Amino acid sequence: MFDNKNFWVYIETREDGSAKNGGLELLGQARVMADQVNEEVIALIVGKNVDKAIEQVKKSGATSAITITGDLYAEYNTDVYTNAIVQTVNEYQPNVILISATSQGRDLGPRMSSRLHTGLTADCTALAFDVEKKEVQWTRPAFGGNLMATIICAEHRPQMGTVRPGVFEKQEYEISPNFEVITKDIDFPQEKILSRIVEVIVDEDAGYVDLEGAEIIVSGGRGIGKPENFKLIEELAEVLGGTVGSSRAAVDAGWISHAHQVGQTGKTVGPKVYIACGISGQIQHLAGMSGSDVIIAINKDENAPIFRVADYGIVGDLLTIVPKLTERIKKKKKM
Amino acid sequence: MNILVCVKQVPDTTEIKIDPVKKTLIRTGVPSILNTYDAYALEQALQLKDKDPDNVKIVVASMGPQQAESILRDCLAVGAESAYLITDRKFGGSDTYATSYILSQSVAKIVEQEGSFDMIFCGKQAIDGDTAQVGPQLGEHLGLHQITYAINISLNEEKNKALITRELDEGKVVVEAQLPVLVTFTKTDDLRFASIKNKMKSKRAEIKEINYDDLAGIDDTKIGLNGSPTRVVKSFTPDVKTDGIIIREDNPDEAFEKFAAELEKVKLY
Ligand SMILES: Cc1cc2nc3c(=O)[nH]c(=O)nc-3n(C[C@H](O)[C@H](O)[C@H](O)COP(=O)(O)OP(=O)(O)OC[C@H]3O[C@@H](n4cnc5c(N)ncnc54)[C@H](O)[C@@H]3O)c2cc1C
Ligand SMILES: Nc1ncnc2c1ncn2[C@@H]1O[C@H](COP(=O)(O)O)[C@@H](O)[C@H]1O
Numbered sequence: 001m002f003d004n005k006n007f008w009v010y011i012e013t014r015e016d017g018s019a020k021n022g023g024l025e026l027l028g029q030a031r032v033m034a035d036q037v038n039e040e041v042i043a044l045i046v047g048k049n050v051d052k053a054i055e056q057v058k059k060s061g062a063t064s065a066i067t068i069t070g071d072l073y074a075e076y077n078t079d080v081y082t083n084a085i086v087q088t089v090n091e092y093q094p095n096v097i098l099i100s101a102t103s104q105g106r107d108l109g110p111r112m113s114s115r116l117h118t119g120l121t122a123d124c125t126a127l128a129f130d131v132e133k134k135e136v137q138w139t140r141p142a143f144g145g146n147l148m149a150t151i152i153c154a155e156h157r158p159q160m161g162t163v164r165p166g167v168f169e170k171q172e173y174e175i176s177p178n179f180e181v182i183t184k185d186i187d188f189p190q191e192k193i194l195s196r197i198v199e200v201i202v203d204e205d206a207g208y209v210d211l212e213g214a215e216i217i218v219s220g221g222r223g224i225g226k227p228e229n230f231k232l233i234e235e236l237a238e239v240l241g242g243t244v245g246s247s248r249a250a251v252d253a254g255w256i257s258h259a260h261q262v263g264q265t266g267k268t269v270g271p272k273v274y275i276a277c278g279i280s281g282q283i284q285h286l287a288g289m290s291g292s293d294v295i296i297a298i299n300k301d302e303n304a305p306i307f308r309v310a311d312y313g314i315v316g317d318l319l320t321i322v323p324k325l326t327e328r329i330k331k332k333k334k335m
Numbered sequence: 336m337n338i339l340v341c342v343k344q345v346p347d348t349t350e351i352k353i354d355p356v357k358k359t360l361i362r363t364g365v366p367s368i369l370n371t372y373d374a375y376a377l378e379q380a381l382q383l384k385d386k387d388p389d390n391v392k393i394v395v396a397s398m399g400p401q402q403a404e405s406i407l408r409d410c411l412a413v414g415a416e417s418a419y420l421i422t423d424r425k426f427g428g429s430d431t432y433a434t435s436y437i438l439s440q441s442v443a444k445i446v447e448q449e450g451s452f453d454m455i456f457c458g459k460q461a462i463d464g465d466t467a468q469v470g471p472q473l474g475e476h477l478g479l480h481q482i483t484y485a486i487n488i489s490l491n492e493e494k495n496k497a498l499i500t501r502e503l504d505e506g507k508v509v510v511e512a513q514l515p516v517l518v519t520f521t522k523t524d525d526l527r528f529a530s531i532k533n534k535m536k537s538k539r540a541e542i543k544e545i546n547y548d549d550l551a552g553i554d555d556t557k558i559g560l561n562g563s564p565t566r567v568v569k570s571f572t573p574d575v576k577t578d579g580i581i582i583r584e585d586n587p588d589e590a591f592e593k594f595a596a597e598l599e600k601v602k603l604y
């Protein structure tokens with residue numbers, strides 16, 4: 001029915017030209033689907049300079065790359081990026097486009113899909129593939145995570161979805177012998193750029209909190225009781241080499257900055273280990289961390305919903321348990 | 336300065352529970368509310384109006400069934416001037432592409448009454464669908480540029496540009512955006528409450544209705560269930576873990592030892 005071919009993954013880049021994890025994770029998942037129908041996985045990389053990203057996508061499952069580069073692309077701008085990408089998509093007619101559901105991906109995705117007059121499934125947490133119809137089955141949470149829905153886009157191409165970072169793990173692949181890089185040079189009239197960044201506000205306490213990339217996250221919630229107690233969370237995170245996260249209640253109380261917030265209105269994370277201390281586990285918090293490999297909960301209320309998603313848990317007072325755990329680990333690691 | 340705020344009525348998802356046996360959503364008794372993020376968007380519009388009450392006009396619009404009238408009245412009660420309900424059986428079953436298309440067609444209609452808009456505000460996402468797509472897609476259909484994840488907005492002297500703070504994964508940035516612009520808001524300042532008097536007044540206020548027949552030239556292939564590129568083929572409740580190892584002991588030291596032993600097994604340390 002459609003001639004559209006190949007799986008594209010949008011690769012978001014950093015200022016230094018390297019790829020963000022979200023896109024790299026999706027290359028592996030795209031490869032799993034593409035291999036079933038002998039199609040290619042193409043990394044679509046946009047940025048001022050993308051040299052590092054090219055090296056990364058080669059080893060993460062891409063069979064080729066298309067790059068759109070130049071000074072014009074130094075700062076992400078919705079219109080500039082949408083224009084270039086849509087033009088490229090129209091030229092090559094891919095069957096599927098995967099985008100990591102970062103703040104950039106979720107700004108860009110709906111704009112692209114509307115311009116391409118196709119469907120977009122938001123913030124997916126599972127993907128399946130119908131080989132016969134070459135159709136992706138996109139699964140995503142709705143109603144704040146209370147319900148899961150599987151969605152298809154049967155009559156429009158390309159099929160598009162944004163996928164939660166951390167849901168899939170980055171995979172290592174041998175570099176494809178036919179790997180090639182196609183470079184696109186696409187201009188955009190300056191006068192049509194209608195917005196620009198005038199200030200970057202640096203988070204006073206942490207600067208840049210990389211929760212999305214963290215392997216271990218120790219999070220504190222309202223149960224911490226007071227801001228000084230966040231030190232206990234920080235110390236545990238430190239001995240584990242992890243990053244500090246939090247619930248919204250702790251952010252709203254002013255105990256920690258929003259950059260640390262995990263959940264529906266904060267970050268979506270997928271670490272190897274997530275330790276929730278004094279967090280009840282409301283659905284909006286779970287929406288951001290239920291994709292973690294191992295969930296550990298410390299809470300004094302045995303009925304707290306967090307225990308329903310926890311792999312390991314202890315009912316008790318975090319103010320004694322957390323420091324004890326920190327000490328135990330220090331001793332074991334001979335720190 | 337004309338501002339349109341797009342609002343949606345949603346079930347209060349913080350009140351939804353799952354029936355543990357039937358594995359379905361228990362929706363009875365769950366109140367319908369103004370989508371949280373739309374309330375923030377409206378609040379930002381109201382703050383612009385507070386600063387310049389004579390020149391700022393706020394219009395609200397919602398697509399939904401007849402009951403959605405109640406959230407439009409809530410918006411009028413806190414200070415919106417006029418409200419439109421976009422409703423028709425033909426619009427039912429629309430996905431975000433179709434919804435944003437119908438909204439864009441309706442905006443053209445509303446402009447005939449209210450004059451053109453300098454800004455269109457949306458919530459970041461609706462808390463029922465959580466897609467965060469309708470705002471940007473509406474912008475695309477209207478040919479307006481977009482600024483997403485806003486937490487506050489102010490205007491320059493000449494009132495032709497907005498300064499908008501955005502909250503992104505990497506932190507906050509301030510952007511300068513030319514008007515007209517479409518802005519989607521995430522959690523911002525605290526919300527205001529309506530006075531009893533204004534609440535009463537809003538009960539009698541007129542809600543203007545827009546139906547399919549009012550939208551001359553609307554493309555039937557882009558609306559409703561049939562005009563939606565995406566289709567839900569299955570829905571189910573997420574699995575609840577039942578095999579978690581949860582330590583409960585009366586003696587805290589014993590509890591801790593057991594807990595520590597489990598964590599050692601998973602090689603946490
Ligand atoms: C639209 C919307 C979006 C939202 N987005 C988010 C989001 O992104 N992220 C988020 O986290 N929330 C979000 N929320 C809020 C969410 O609903 C909860 O209110 C919030 O997650 C609760 O935080 P908490 O678990 O820290 O606090 P509480 O629910 O108050 O839980 C505190 C817990 O600590 C335990 N405790 C207390 N003292 C101790 C102690 N000494 N030792 C051990 N345990 C103790 C208590 O038993 C309790 O379970 C959102 C809500 C809405 C409506
Ligand atoms: N039916 C609707 N009527 C009016 N505005 C809507 C409707 N659906 C979505 N919106 C707007 O689009 C935003 C994002 O919604 P969504 O893409 O569904 O998460 C909402 O916060 C509203 O501002």
